[in-house]
Amino acid sequence: MRVRLEDVARKAGVSPKTVSRVLNDEANVSESTRQRVRAAMEAMDYRPLPSARSLAGNRSFVVAMLYDNNDNPASTYLAEIQDGVLEACDEHRYSMMVRPLRMRGDEFVRRLDALISDHHPEGVVLTPPITDYEPLLRRLKERNLPYASVSPLQHDGAIGVAMDEQEAARAIVGHLLQLGHRRIAHVVGIADHGASRWRLAGYREAIADAGIGEDPALVVQGAFTFSSGVAAAHELFALKERPTAVFAANDDMATGVMWAAGEYGMKVPHDLSVCGFDDSPLACQLWPALTTVRQPSREMGKIAAQQLLNVLRGQGGGRLVQIPFALQIRESTAAAP
Amino acid sequence: MRVRLEDVARKAGVSPKTVSRVLNDEANVSESTRQRVRAAMEAMDYRPLPSARSLAGNRSFVVAMLYDNNDNPASTYLAEIQDGVLEACDEHRYSMMVRPLRMRGDEFVRRLDALISDHHPEGVVLTPPITDYEPLLRRLKERNLPYASVSPLQHDGAIGVAMDEQEAARAIVGHLLQLGHRRIAHVVGIADHGASRWRLAGYREAIADAGIGEDPALVVQGAFTFSSGVAAAHELFALKERPTAVFAANDDMATGVMWAAGEYGMKVPHDLSVCGFDDSPLACQLWPALTTVRQPSREMGKIAAQQLLNVLRGQGGGRLVQIPFALQIRESTAAAP
DNA sequence: GACAGGAATGACAGCGCTGTCAATTCGCTG
DNA sequence: CAGCGAATTGACAGCGCTGTCATTCCTGTC
Known part of the structure; x- marks a missing residue:
């Protein structure tokens, strides 16, 4: 059978609640206990069951990446961002959902609401060109859903990543x-x-x-x-x-x-x-x-997701990271004729 | 507060278990009861909580789409397949995870095992070129994970979709x-x-x-x-x-x-x-x-996912769907000089 | 050495749903 | 109309975790 939190607790000689605390990086666990529990988890290859965590803790460990499939030509760009977001999510054992959202009309509100009530994402990553679509941002705020953006137009108060x-x-x-x-x-x-x-x-x-x-x-x-x-x-x-x-x-x-x-x-x-x-x-x-x-699309996706996760995990605010650009001078440019 | 299954049951005048039966399309519910429950769900805009369903029912409602990010040039192709898979998943309220998997070496086994123990997908969709990578298929079989393929090489026993x-x-x-x-x-x-x-x-x-x-x-x-x-x-x-x-x-x-x-x-x-x-x-x-x-990549992704979902939902076996090809004769071909 | 106050730990209930199995109802047959 | 098997429904426990709150263990102070 699968290893449960209780099994780890028994092995480490502590109560299940303490293991839970270690699992969630909570305060008020002595360093020695923390180490002992970590060792037990490691030894038993313990993997918490996401559904149980979600149910009891009322969190989903899901981040949704939203994109516009309306008029988006550069899908390779999105694919790279997606890879980056996924990488960041993996690091914190979050899972990523991707959701296309057609932005014309009001249809998207229904779709967004359906996403929320069906999958309960804790936050969303917004990709160009929907990083600044007001009706969307408004709805996200109404629903109290944190979001981070890749290359947002407006920089005031936004979190995520941007290049100049x-x-x-x-x-x-x-x-x-x-x-x-x-x-x-x-x-x-x-x-x-x-x-x-x-x-x-x-x-x-x-x-x-x-x-x-x-x-x-x-x-x-x-x-x-x-x-x-x-x-x-x-x-x-x-x-x-x-x-x-x-x-x-x-x-x-x-x-x-x-x-x-x-x-x-x-x-x-x-x-x-x-x-x-x-x-x-x-x-x-x-x-x-x-x-x-x-x-660096992949990198940018990763950074945006990290900022969002900072917010979700209560690790201090999350900010708009500015990344430097770099010219790639190759063979298609030369002195004027 | 959110509407729970119990609330629906009360409104429909039945036990919670009966509502659960309707929710899961189980047999042995009289047609009249079924209708009554459906109406109550509709009226209250009931959405089952995935984590509770997962925990109690020991299922995850997750399908993973695996792809090789090793040497895959045509990412627009993958993005389209992904859209199709997502569409099929949505129809049955499943959620989709996408996972890159580097296929060289044995590393992928660890990554696959991690995917399984962290997210518990019920099945996976395989995309070219990893539809026929033996070590992967073997591991999937060992782990007892059903899979469907888009354009598998070997047709014997595979389920999914293929074009000639x-x-x-x-x-x-x-x-x-x-x-x-x-x-x-x-x-x-x-x-x-x-x-x-x-x-x-x-x-x-x-x-x-x-x-x-x-x-x-x-x-x-x-x-x-x-x-x-x-x-x-x-x-x-x-x-x-x-x-x-x-x-x-x-x-x-x-x-x-x-x-x-x-x-x-x-x-x-x-x-x-x-x-x-x-x-x-x-x-x-x-x-x-x-x-x-x-x-038709999008369509193919959708069909493959549908076949997989048929298996997962016990709706009869799932098969390899053959779809017809279509030539697109445009302007780049003309009579020999 | 007694005690306050905070840090560390644990007991226990319950999150919202489904599996199991028992109870009830229904449709027949003789 | 009694009696039987099948269809339908429900009672109840429990999935694996975390929130709440009570308890125990420290540390420093006078």
Whole structure:
């Protein structure tokens, strides 16, 4: 039969309650007792039964990761975040549920409520682009559910993890400027995603800092997909005066731009420099390998989950961790022609 | 306070045990009673507490989806399967855990055992390429854990879902033959993945049926990634007699082939026909859009999970569901030059 | 050395459900 | 209409843990 808490207690010569205290890292257990109990647990390979803990303690040990499956192209990004969240949960013997949530309409409220009453998560991890969807945040607060976000737009009071994307965008455009480029285009992502805004803002800032007047024709709309990158590039290459460099708001679009360059007989990076954002697996598989900004998605998922768990375990507040960005300079960018 | 089973019982005028019977679809409840109880549940919006059900009934209502994070390039494929599994679980109020499992070495046994003793899944869903990893299957059997597979290699006794990939590969090569191609190359996937074997076998069968002797130079090794497709294409284009069509074992590699064609100044489909396999999101974003075989991953995940749940719920055995394939003829294939 | 006050430990009930088995009702048959 | 087996229902204990509160054990103080 399975080893129960009671068995551990008997072996350690203490009451079940004391074992429970050790299990839950509670205070008021003498160090010697704690050690003895830990040893007994170890020796018997004791694993607490989650359902019993949940029932008696009125907690679920479940964290839910919410994502929008409405218009989310970069599923590899989500998969990585998920891996990170899972890793953090494992460390504290929490379990992770993933839940897609279509954000249009009010439907999501019913789905969220169903999630809560069916699975009782203790907290949730929010992923882009739903880190700042007000109706959702409101509902979470009403239901008194703690949450942590990966790359939230609003930083006031949020907990989770964020990278300074604007600064990163500025830096990568700075890299292009340094190579002598003056006509630098930007392919924007889906309009209301935070990522799109920051990256655009960083682009503008860099251009302005260099004393170059912004040419509106060089900023074209994309949608984070490969094909939208191709389309955007067609638009740019149709200009009388073509850009010599393109900064796309993510790697998929950058790949589309490179593709289109091929169609137009332009060699990358000789005739055109291209850079992206995210450092997706694709980036270093391409030829030439893509210059981009590294987003450590997995790490970010892990950090966000850790902050949430800090809150859940009452280990002091949980905060918004800022992580540094890193440019990945590869072969797709070179001196201006 | 939350509504408990006892409250429902009182409202319906029956004993708690009877409500429990209705909740679990047990036999020997009169139709009228069943209806009355159902109505009471509905009216009170009763949601059973999973932990209490688990503790008392010694079941967990958890299904684990296992995947290999060792060398798995197509994470978008996994994400879709995951969505399908989740959907099936939701229908029966089961919850889903996802677990990466590195398959090299014996480490995975420890990790699997930890998963089992920490979370007590009632069954697992296996995804390619770990549907046929003997040490894993053995351990699952030892632990008496039912499993269902998505696209298992061995069909004997397995339950889950499968598509006739060999027949599909044969059909898509047939499509190329019909267009008049005679020098048709094949880019193979990672060697020991079932998918690679089937697709290669289908290719061979089609070539043989057409009475064309197989040219070993036209079969090159790839690794399911974009860059391996590029490399494979380079190899093919270096031949004295280039192929007029390439069938890559997945869409990523096909995209790589198209990329390489551009580098060599070949126009697809005018100078070279290219087709892939999977119908990944990428396929119809490309220009020209890729001819490929549709793999309904989401649907397949759902079906596999349903078969597993049939077993878990004692609803008759669970079987291996064969689903039909469908060619997606798009713009990347045309008559031989 | 007696005692206060906090730290450490334990006894016990009960979380919300299901398994077991006994009790009751029902539908037939002769 | 008595009598029997099958279908239906219910009483009750208990799953493995934790919350509450009582008890015991320290430590330091005058």
